[in-house]
Amino acid sequence: MNDVTSQITGFLSAALRRRVEPDDDYFAQGFADSLFALELVTFVESRFALTVEVEDLDLDSFRTANRITEFVRRKTGAPESGEAHAEGS
Amino acid sequence: MSPQALQHGAAPVAIRSAAWYMPEHTLPITEVRTLDEIERATRDGLGIDTVRADDRLSSVTLAERAARRALEQAGLDARDLGALVMVESRVQETFLSSEVTRLQHRLGADDATTFSVGGLGCVSITPALLTARGLLAADPALDHVLVVHGSKPAAALRYRHPVTVNGDGGQALLLSRSGPIRVRDIAQLTNGRYWDLFHVDYRDRPTAQWREQCTEPSTYSFRLAMETRNQLSAMLGGLLRRNGIGQGDVAGFVSQNLSAGSFAFLEDSLDIELLPACRENLRQYGHLGPNDVFLNLRTALDREELAPGDLAVLINVSPVAAWSLLLVETGPQEDTA
Numbered sequence: 129m130n131d132v133t134s135q136i137t138g139f140l141s142a143a144l145r146r147r148v149e150p151d152d153d154y155f156a157q158g159f160a161d162s163l164f165a166l167e168l169v170t171f172v173e174s175r176f177a178l179t180v181e182v183e184d185l186d187l188d189s190f191r192t193a194n195r196i197t198e199f200v201r202r203k204t205g206a207p208e209s210g211e212a213h214a215e216g217s
Numbered sequence: 218m219s220p221q222a223l224q225h226g227a228a229p230v231a232i233r234s235a236a237w238y239m240p241e242h243t244l245p246i247t248e249v250r251t252l253d254e255i256e257r258a259t260r261d262g263l264g265i266d267t268v269r270a271d272d273r274l275s276s277v278t279l280a281e282r283a284a285r286r287a288l289e290q291a292g293l294d295a296r297d298l299g300a301l302v303m304v305e306s307r308v309q310e311t312f313l314s315s316e317v318t319r320l321q322h323r324l325g326a327d328d329a330t331t332f333s334v335g336g337l338g339c340v341s342i343t344p345a346l347l348t349a350r351g352l353l354a355a356d357p358a359l360d361h362v363l364v365v366h367g368s369k370p371a372a373a374l375r376y377r378h379p380v381t382v383n384g385d386g387g388q389a390l391l392l393s394r395s396g397p398i399r400v401r402d403i404a405q406l407t408n409g410r411y412w413d414l415f416h417v418d419y420r421d422r423p424t425a426q427w428r429e430q431c432t433e434p435s436t437y438s439f440r441l442a443m444e445t446r447n448q449l450s451a452m453l454g455g456l457l458r459r460n461g462i463g464q465g466d467v468a469g470f471v472s473q474n475l476s477a478g479s480f481a482f483l484e485d486s487l488d489i490e491l492l493p494a495c496r497e498n499l500r501q502y503g504h505l506g507p508n509d510v511f512l513n514l515r516t517a518l519d520r521e522e523l524a525p526g527d528l529a530v531l532i533n534v535s536p537v538a539a540w541s542l543l544l545v546e547t548g549p550q551e552d553t554a
Contacts, residue, residue, distance in 0.1 A: 163485075166446060182444050185439070
């Protein structure tokens with residue numbers, strides 16, 4: 129797991145009070161409400177110094193830690209590093 | 218999307234008197250029907266203890282009782298009204314008939330220009346204010362516009378998963394060019410991509426089977442929620458800027474009453490604190506649709522959470538989707554109750 133993904137899974141596990149793996153879809157599992165979504169997006173914005181605009185609000189970019197990692201890379205232009213993950217891009 | 222705003226300096230509109238009618242019967246939240254255990258658990262976490270409920274009273278009757286009180290407070294007769302504007306009921310009792318002309322007839326508001334507005338859920342109070350402002354600006358001979366709404370649930374169940382519980386209640390706002398509460402600015406924004414995110418199918422089933430459905434719960438809890446954060450933040454910044462004030466100049470923020478979670482969401486999204494009156498009214502009355510924000514403002518004034526001369530921002534959000542902000546200035550409150 130790379131550093132970005134591990135920061136995200138750390139946040140998700142704390143926020144949802146359960147262990148979250150990089151490909152766990154917490155929206156499909158019914159753990160996410162609007163307060164959690166706000167907490168998640170605010171975390172991503174502040175931790176990775178980016179702004180989530182209305183046009184960025186595709187749930188598929190936020191439904192797993194690995195998807196968020198890809199989103200962060202797209203937004204910041206950061207190169208891929210660390211282990212590859214199961215999902216395609 | 219269709220942004221609209223009337224800036225400070227445009228035609229004045231103010232609330233001369235305001236009144237509400239709440240049915241006497243109080244329904245404990247534990248007696249509000251749900252369909253399963255998940256819904257029951259969500260219902261019990263909304264921050265609502267009771268709602269007012271009387272199935273014998275129609276939307277029109279609720280609005281009428283509030284209207285009579287507002288007129289009495291202002292010392293006016295219904296014949297003095299230049300216009301009667303109803304925020305449409307969520308569900309009419311019969312099709313093709315007119316609830317607003319029924320109310321006109323019951324009140325005896327024979328000379329009032331009479332019609333309904335709506336289409337934006339609880340945000341529909343805003344087009345009613347825009348309409349009143351336009352009528353007052355356009356016709357110097359027209360002095361009073363009565364805006365009314367009777368809140369009743371649309372579906373067979375009062376519980377609306379996972380959002381809120383609807384109560385019954387009527388509201389009437391008598392609008393004029395001057396009065397104790399000045400509406401200094403109005404901002405409204407809509408995004409039609411969510412037009413039927415929540416809906417009630419009815420054509421192929423008996424009324425008892427009408428159910429409100431959220432077609433995409435994840436869209437509601439993620440995309441629309443985050444769009445609400447972004448849109449309201451931008452709207453609030455714009456509202457404050459064009460009125461030459463900062464967030465610190467606003468003495469109080471008021472929102473509609475959906476749930477304790479929705480209050481926390483707005484407070485965190487906008488970095489604001491809602492006036493305590495919002496949580497108090499949510500606890501007592503549940504959600505009253507377009508009536509919530511002015512009821513909360515009234516309660517905040519009664520509880521001295523706001524003082525004469527204070528500025529307040531009233532926030533309304535609807536999943537259709539619509540967002541609105543009202544900047545109001547409070548004055549001496551002798552005429553309102």
